Amino acid sequence: MASDAKHLEITLETQVESVNLAEELCLRVAEAAGFGEDDCYRIGMSVREGVINAFHYGNEERPDKKIHLAVDLTADKMIIHVLDEGAGFLLSDVPDPLAEENLLSTSGRGIFLMRAFMDEFDVISGKTGGAEIVMSKKLPAPGSASRNGQGGQGAKPQQEA
Amino acid sequence: MSLHATHRDAGQVTVVDLSGRIVLGDGSALLRKTIRGLLEDQRKLILLNLADVDYIDSSGIGELVSGFTAVKNQSGDLKLLHLTKKVRDLLQITKLYTVFDVFTDESTALRSFR
Numbered sequence: 001m002a003s004d005a006k007h008l009e010i011t012l013e014t015q016v017e018s019v020n021l022a023e024e025l026c027l028r029v030a031e032a033a034g035f036g037e038d039d040c041y042r043i044g045m046s047v048r049e050g051v052i053n054a055f056h057y058g059n060e061e062r063p064d065k066k067i068h069l070a071v072d073l074t075a076d077k078m079i080i081h082v083l084d085e086g087a088g089f090l091l092s093d094v095p096d097p098l099a100e101e102n103l104l105s106t107s108g109r110g111i112f113l114m115r116a117f118m119d120e121f122d123v124i125s126g127k128t129g130g131a132e133i134v135m136s137k138k139l140p141a142p143g144s145a146s147r148n149g150q151g152g153q154g155a156k157p158q159q160e161a
Numbered sequence: 162m163s164l165h166a167t168h169r170d171a172g173q174v175t176v177v178d179l180s181g182r183i184v185l186g187d188g189s190a191l192l193r194k195t196i197r198g199l200l201e202d203q204r205k206l207i208l209l210n211l212a213d214v215d216y217i218d219s220s221g222i223g224e225l226v227s228g229f230t231a232v233k234n235q236s237g238d239l240k241l242l243h244l245t246k247k248v249r250d251l252l253q254i255t256k257l258y259t260v261f262d263v264f265t266d267e268s269t270a271l272r273s274f275r
Binding site: 017018019020041045048049052097098103104105106107108109112113116 | 184185186218219220222223224226227229230247251254256257260275
């Protein structure tokens with residue numbers, strides 16, 4: 001990792017409020033990194049969906065389990081990790097929400113949205129044995145239309161571990 | 162911003178004016194409670210006005226689908242009005258834009274229930 005890379009991590013309780021907290025935290029990092037409004041929306045939504053997945057499916061809403069959120073800001077991208085303490089899952093087992101038979105399903109769109117909104121997305125087996133979502137978004141080029149003009153690649157996240 | 166919901170009658174149709182975010186937690190719960198309450202009152206023709214809803218997550222989408230199914234199961238209809246760009250885009254990428262009847266004009270939407 002480059003020397004100017006920044007790392008932030010936080011352990012969240014398995015509760016609904018953690019979803020908003022994670023979203024707000026990552027939005028601040030994304031804004032400081034120079035992402036524009038649309039990309040911030042996509043990043044915020046993806047973080048929400050990742051933490052909802054950990055809260056509901058991974059940790060099965062059990063308050064004795066934790067959700068581990070980490071954000072890395074490198075020279076060229078923002079990388080987000082969401083790790084739960086559940087049993088893990090295989091991406092290949094996740095039903096396609098766009099399939100005709102799943103269109104009226106009331107759940108199962110979170111993974112799809114993260115894939116759609118981020119540049120890279122994967123689910124690996126985490127160190128806790130649970131699922132670890134790893135997703136990233138390329139930083140906007142300096143001067144690009146998607147850059148918000150506030151902060152920049154060298155902008156510091158508000159919290160650093 | 163939490164979700165707020167008020168409803169008004171327009172003939173046989175109930176227009177539900179929503180504002181805020183339909184997300185996991187109170188937002189989704191309020192939408193569910195509102196639709197279930199209308200069904201209990203035999204108000205089965207529902208138009209959700211989403212003009213002031215600028216954010217929906219997967220839980221909110223699930224609640225919209227759940228409400229749609231619940232209303233349809235009682236031989237009613239649930240339609241959407243005034244989608245913001247973000248919500249419209251979200252319904253398009255999830256292919257739900259083809260499931261819901263979506264309107265940009267309230268009077269046209271109300272006439273469509275007849």
